[in-house]
Amino acid sequence: xxxxxxxxxxxxxxxxxxxxxxxxxxxxxxxxxxxxxxxxxxxxxxxxxxxxxxxxxxxxxxxxxxxxxxxxxxxxxxxxxxxxxxxxxxxxxxxxxxxxxxxxxxxxxxxxxxxxxxxxxxxxxxxxxxxxxxxxxxx
Amino acid sequence: xxxxxxxxxxxxxxxxxxxxxxxxxxxxxxxxxxxxxxxxxxxxxxxxxxxxxxxxxxxxxxxxxxxxxxxxxxxxxxxxxxxxxxxxxxxxxxxxxxxxxxxxxxxxxxxxxxxxxxxxxxxxxxxxxxxxxxxxxxxxxxxxxxxxxxxxxxxxxxxxxxxxxxxxxxxxxxxxxxxxxxxxxxxxxxxxxxxxxxxxxxxxxxxxxxxxxxxxxxxxxxxxxxxxxxxxxxxxxxxxxxxxxxxxxxxxxxxxxxxxxxxxxxxxxxxxxxxxxxxxxxxxxxxxxxxxxxxxxxxxxxxxxxxxxxxxxxxxxxxxxxxxxxxxxxxxxxxxxxxxxxxxxxxxxxxxxxxxxxxxxxxxxxxxxxxxxxxxxxxxxxxxxxxxxxxxxxxxxxxxxxxxxxxxxxxxxxxxxxxxxxxxxxxxxxxx
Numbered sequence: 001x002x003x004x005x006x007x008x009x010x011x012x013x014x015x016x017x018x019x020x021x022x023x024x025x026x027x028x029x030x031x032x033x034x035x036x037x038x039x040x041x042x043x044x045x046x047x048x049x050x051x052x053x054x055x056x057x058x059x060x061x062x063x064x065x066x067x068x069x070x071x072x073x074x075x076x077x078x079x080x081x082x083x084x085x086x087x088x089x090x091x092x093x094x095x096x097x098x099x100x101x102x103x104x105x106x107x108x109x110x111x112x113x114x115x116x117x118x119x120x121x122x123x124x125x126x127x128x129x130x131x132x133x134x135x136x137x138x139x
Numbered sequence: 140x141x142x143x144x145x146x147x148x149x150x151x152x153x154x155x156x157x158x159x160x161x162x163x164x165x166x167x168x169x170x171x172x173x174x175x176x177x178x179x180x181x182x183x184x185x186x187x188x189x190x191x192x193x194x195x196x197x198x199x200x201x202x203x204x205x206x207x208x209x210x211x212x213x214x215x216x217x218x219x220x221x222x223x224x225x226x227x228x229x230x231x232x233x234x235x236x237x238x239x240x241x242x243x244x245x246x247x248x249x250x251x252x253x254x255x256x257x258x259x260x261x262x263x264x265x266x267x268x269x270x271x272x273x274x275x276x277x278x279x280x281x282x283x284x285x286x287x288x289x290x291x292x293x294x295x296x297x298x299x300x301x302x303x304x305x306x307x308x309x310x311x312x313x314x315x316x317x318x319x320x321x322x323x324x325x326x327x328x329x330x331x332x333x334x335x336x337x338x339x340x341x342x343x344x345x346x347x348x349x350x351x352x353x354x355x356x357x358x359x360x361x362x363x364x365x366x367x368x369x370x371x372x373x374x375x376x377x378x379x380x381x382x383x384x385x386x387x388x389x390x391x392x393x394x395x396x397x398x399x400x401x402x403x404x405x406x407x408x409x410x411x412x413x414x415x416x417x418x419x420x421x422x423x424x425x426x427x428x429x430x431x432x433x434x435x436x437x438x439x440x441x442x443x444x445x446x447x448x449x450x451x452x453x454x455x456x457x458x459x460x461x462x463x464x465x466x467x468x469x470x471x472x473x474x475x476x477x478x479x480x481x482x483x484x485x486x487x488x489x490x491x492x493x494x495x496x497x498x499x500x501x502x503x504x505x506x507x508x509x510x511x512x513x514x515x516x517x518x519x520x521x522x523x524x525x526x527x528x529x530x531x532x533x534x535x536x537x538x539x540x541x542x543x544x545x546x547x548x549x550x551x552x553x554x555x556x557x558x559x560x561x562x563x564x565x566x567x568x569x570x571x
Contacts, residue, residue: 049197050158050242052234054556060236060248062158067200070243074204082210082226089224104230109245125244129228132221138228138255138538 051109052125073109074126081105081128089130102131104139158240159193162186165518166235166251166553168546170484187521190241194233194525197243198254201231205256206531228537229256233522234556248556250542252522257537257571275343275369279323281330282373288323288383292316295366299348304363310352317386318346318354319368324387325395325428325447326370332399335462337407337424339399341450342370356446394436394471395428399449401468402426405505406451408462409512419523419539421516422567424451426545429473431493431500437471438503438545441559444475466505472547472561474499485547503549511551515543515564518553523566539566 048064055061089103108124129138162183210226232250235241244250276298277291296312299305322344332339347355347362355362384390402424410421426438427445439445471492474481477499485491485501492500519541526536542560543551554560 049200050193050240051245052236052240052242052248052556053246054248058557060556062236062240062242063245064158067196071200071204071207074201075207078204078208078226078229079211086211086224108247124246125232125234125248125250127230127232128226129230130224131227132224134222136227138230138257 053109077107077126078128081107082130085128085130089132101133102129102136102138104129158242159189160186161190161235161239161241161553163239165514166239166544166555168544168552169548169550170481170546190521191525193241194522195528197231197233198526198529201229201254201256202529202531202534205229205534225258227258227260229534230254231256235553237555237557244556249554249558249560251553251555252519252542253540254522254526254536255538255540256526256534258534259532275367277319277366277368278371279319279326279368280371280373281327285383288319292319299364299366302364304350305348305352306350307352311348311354312352314352314354315346315348315366318356320383320386321356321388322368322370322447323384324390325392327384327387327390328392328395329370329372329399329449331396332403335403335407336411336454337403337451338372338454339403339449340372340452340454342447343450344368344447358443358445389430389436392430392434392436394469397468398428398436398438398470400465401470401505402449403451404462404464404468405470405509405512408464409509409516410453411462412513418569419520419527419566420569421519421564422452422538423565424512425449425563425565427561429475431473431498432496433493435471435473435493435500437473437500438561440472440474440545440547440561441476442561443559444473464505464509468505470503470505470508470549472501472503472545474501474547481547488548490548501547503545503547505549507549508545508551511543511546511549512564515541515551515553515562519564519566523568527568535571536568537571538568540564541566 049067049070051063051065051070053061053063085103085105089100105128106124107126107128109126129136131138164183208226231254232244233241233252233254234244234248235251241251276295279288292312292315296308296315299311300308305311322342326342329339329342344356344367345358346366346368347357347359348364348366349355349359349361350363389395406424410424425448427442428436428447428449429439429444430436430446475498477494482491482494482499485494485499490502490504492502494500519539522541523536523539526539530536541564542554543562543564544554544558545551545561551562
């Protein structure tokens with residue numbers, strides 16, 4: 001799949017937040033939180049993660065996935081979505097009075113029989129937000 | 140990319156009923172008719188312990204994945220001092236099934252809780268005046284001039300036409316102007332509400348724009364575009380009924396001012412009673428507004444029938460003590476699709492105001508509403524505190540949004556994946 005076509009697909013399902021304001025000078029206050037050491041990093045728990053899906057007919061299904069596998073899938077989704085979105089958002093026109101500020105991409109994990117993944121979509125339960133705003137406002 | 144699919148979810152297992160279950164009192168509403176609503180679970184403490192372990196597993200896996208992600212775009216400020224595009228936030232939704240099972244929401248359904256992880260950043264740029272962020276395409280207030288409104292509508296129409304999704308520019312422009320006037324007529328009333336420590340600070344609508352240029356306040360699955368408008372209350376300003384607002388059809392609607400004052404009192408009473416020193420605080424409360432055919436405005440029963448959303452937030456400079464509650468002020472709920480069960484329940488409990496035709500109006504018990512809100516605050520904080528335990532060196536919990544279903548009695552429960560939320564409470568990590 002070409003990155004650009006994927007980007008278009010993602011952007012079709014993205015929520016776009018636009019603002020005409022130019023706040024390049026704004027900032028978050030410097031992070032003063034204590035750093036978490038390697039030893040304190042969260043270990044992936046051994047328990048199963050229940051995944052809830054709702055079919056078109058409204059039928060609920062709860063499916064279990066080992067936490068380590070759930071973490072691995074999230075770890076694959078992050079760079080894939082990032083690689084698709086970044087080239088697209090950088091192509092926005094500077095002259096546009098509604099400057100693109102935030103893009104939120106919904107990723108759904110549609111599970112088929114036997115637990116295979118059969119689709120992605122905006123109605124999913126995880127979202128990734130990208131922004132060029134110092135203090136992004138995430139809807 | 141293909142690798143993602145190849146990885147698949149081949150290791151998914153057929154799942155038994157081992158997912159943690161919420162105590163019935165957290166999600167079953169009195170009018171549901173379920174025997175579950177008859178009483179409090181005998182084993183609530185056990186269920187809460189199982190739920191905590193379940194949430195630790197979900198949040199722990201999410202935090203580990205975020206912490207392990209090395210972004211190709213990680214950067215401090217660009218050469219020109221501009222902030223670069225980057226991955227800033229991860230939002231994970233949690234769902235609750237009809238029988239109370241809790242899990243990560245994977246596909247469709249209404250989230251019960253949305254957990255916002257945000258990356259810790261330091262761009263090293265000089266601080267600027269704080270500014271409240273907005274996701275609206277158009278922001279209005281009593282200070283917005285007619286010329287500014289006209290200019291912004293022109294820009295919105297141009298942007299919409301540039302999307303090539305709308306066929307009739309003139310129709311869109313006419314309908315957009317009418318919709319903005321209607322919205323302004325609601326906003327003008329927000330400005331009238333007296334404030335306590337929690338204030339109706341913002342009004343929001345997501346307009347649904349059809350291909351033909353038709354513009355609707357109510358949700359439409361066939362909408363080609365959605366345009367968000369927000370109305371902000373200007374502190375210290377007397378209500379200004381601009382010519383634009385005077386054209387709107389809701390300027391003289393019944394019940395909105397009473398609703399705002401009643402909700403402001405109730406939310407302030409509940410939120411201000413939170414224990415001091417807690418770093419997860421209720422920041423914002425939102426309800427959908429519904430309008431009956433007769434013009435009565437009340438809380439919408441479910442988001443599908445909400446024509447706008449009203450936000451209440453804490454007024455930092457107002458004293459938080461001794462909010463006077465006037466329970467004689469009515470708080471109505473407008474139900475655009477009442478079931479026979481709800482109508483019968485309301486009749487039996489004496490709070491059905493109008494129930495003929497295809498809609499119903501109920502008068503909510505405000506003491507029950509305050510009790511329900513207290514419960515909702517506790518539930519939201521429970522989820523947020525589990526997430527906070529999983530924070531990493533790079534990612535922290537920023538926000539938790541809880542979606543709740545309001546009972547026609549005034550009671551509150553967590554919304555289920557097949558349900559519709561009537562209210563949202565946003566909790567903020569004060570230590571972010």
